[in-house]
Amino acid sequence: xxxxxxxxxxxxxxxxxxxxxxxxxxxxxxxxxxxxxxxxxxxxxxxxxxxxxxxxxxxxxxxxxxxxxxxxxxxxxxxxxxxxxxxxxxxxxxxxxxxxxxxxxxxxxxxxxxxxxxxxxxxxxxxxxxxxxxxxxxxxxxxxxxxxxxxxxxxxxxxxxxxxxxxxxxxxxxxxxxxxxxxxxxxxxxxxxxxxxxxxxxxxxxxxxxxxxxx
Ligand code: SAH
Numbered sequence: 779x780x781x782x783x784x785x786x787x788x789x790x791x792x793x794x795x796x797x798x799x800x801x802x803x804x805x806x807x808x809x810x811x812x813x814x815x816x817x818x819x820x821x822x823x824x825x826x827x828x829x830x831x832x833x834x835x836x837x838x839x840x841x842x843x844x845x846x847x848x849x850x851x852x853x854x855x856x857x858x859x860x861x862x863x864x865x866x867x868x869x870x871x872x873x874x875x876x877x878x879x880x881x882x883x884x885x886x887x888x889x890x891x892x893x894x895x896x897x898x899x900x901x902x903x904x905x906x907x908x909x910x911x912x913x914x915x916x917x918x919x920x921x922x923x924x925x926x927x928x929x930x931x932x933x934x935x936x937x938x939x940x941x942x943x944x945x946x947x948x949x950x951x952x953x954x955x956x957x958x959x960x961x962x963x964x965x966x967x968x969x970x971x972x973x974x975x976x977x978x979x980x981x982x983x984x985x986x987x988x989x990x991x992x993x
Contacts, residue, residue: 785822812829832980833862855876855918856923857877859924860876863893870947911934923941927950928947929951931949945963
């Protein structure tokens with residue numbers, strides 16, 4: 779418990795994150811439940827950690843920066859792409875009305891579902907699949923968070939925003955310079971883009987021609 783409060787004060791509030799609902803959610807969520815077995819003791823360190831399948835849970839500050847940029851409100855419906863074991867999903871579920879989440883690795887999606895159920899969070903729908911096309915049946919979303927880097931902003935995600943909706947997404951090639959973008963939908967075909975700085979994420983893998991039935 780001490781480690782978690784210390785993390786929030788030093789790494790999150792200490793670096794300028796202000797959203798009270800976000801800080802409260804981060805004080806509440808046990809991050810040690812969302813890392814690969816054996817790494818629990820490092821759960822409140824200032825770094826990414828493995829979650830299995832060559833994927834990582836993002837550095838806590840990066841999760842906070844993205845969620846604050848997404849301006850999540852209690853009445854919001856949120857989509858998260860790249861849920862991993864579900865840490866950011868858990869935080870979002872404490873801040874929003876409902877969270878839809880997509881994870882392409884079946885074992886991670888199953889691990890996330892199990893963890894989120896164990897914590898009793900019942901305002902989440904999580905599926906395994908390619909999230910680069912969003913979740914059309916559940917759209918529109920007030921906020922969309924993408925936790926893996928796309929080569930370019932997927933058009934489908936912009937189309938699934940409400941007017942006023944925010945899309946926070948890292949864009950750029952793997953192992954190279956990526957930029958965190960905040961895109962706000964101002965009208966049906968009117969978007970603004972803000973650059974939130976350089977970041978490093980695992981790649982968003984798009985599976986073309988998939989037959990998954992969640993459209
Ligand atoms: N939000 C997670 C971060 C997980 S890392 C956390 O809080 O821990 C990014 C995740 O994106 C990986 O688990 C990876 O499998 C997933 N991913 C990559 N491409 C994807 C795609 N097209 N659709 C859904 N998930 C994807």
